[in-house]
Amino acid sequence: MxxxxxxxxxxxxxxxxxxxxxxxxxxxxxxxxxxxxxxxxxLNEVERGEIIADLADLAVYQALLSGRGVRGIVVDCADCGEQHFHEWNLLRASLQQLLDEGRMRPHEPAYDPDPAHYVTWEYCRGFADATLADD
Incomplete structure (x- = not known):
């Protein structure tokens, strides 16, 4: 043919x-x-350490924010200029795949996400710092 x-x-x-x-x-x-x-x-040891730290942080962020209606993280994509919405489990799976395989494979974007239910990584970090500082 x-x-x-x-x-x-x-x-x-x-x-x-x-x-x-x-x-x-x-x-x-x-x-x-x-x-x-x-x-x-x-991945080199520094990269592996960063991903492991991100996975640990992600678990804390999900524990603190999912009960408040936050479904995941929004990321501003430098490649396409658009926002990408990652639900907690999808982001965890992607980071784990990066740790295991050295790269993340493409995945389907969230279908019609409500931006009000997603926050930035920086917001999560600030929220966790403030919440844990109060304890």
């Missing part, structure tokens, strides 16, 4: 194309992710 008879590649030009991970496999079977300066597909 000729390539003209096939539908267009929906991932053409997408840096998160899942097929790129197949191209990134070297002869040992270890993945080499584009842009990685350290061992292929691995």
């Amino acid at each position: 000729s390539s003209e008879a096939l539908p267009p590649d929906p991932f053409a030009g997408d840096p998160d194309d899942p097929a790129l991970s197949m191209d990134a496999l070297d002869t040992s079977g270890e993945a080499t992710w584009p842009g990685s300066d350290d061992e292929p597909g691995r």
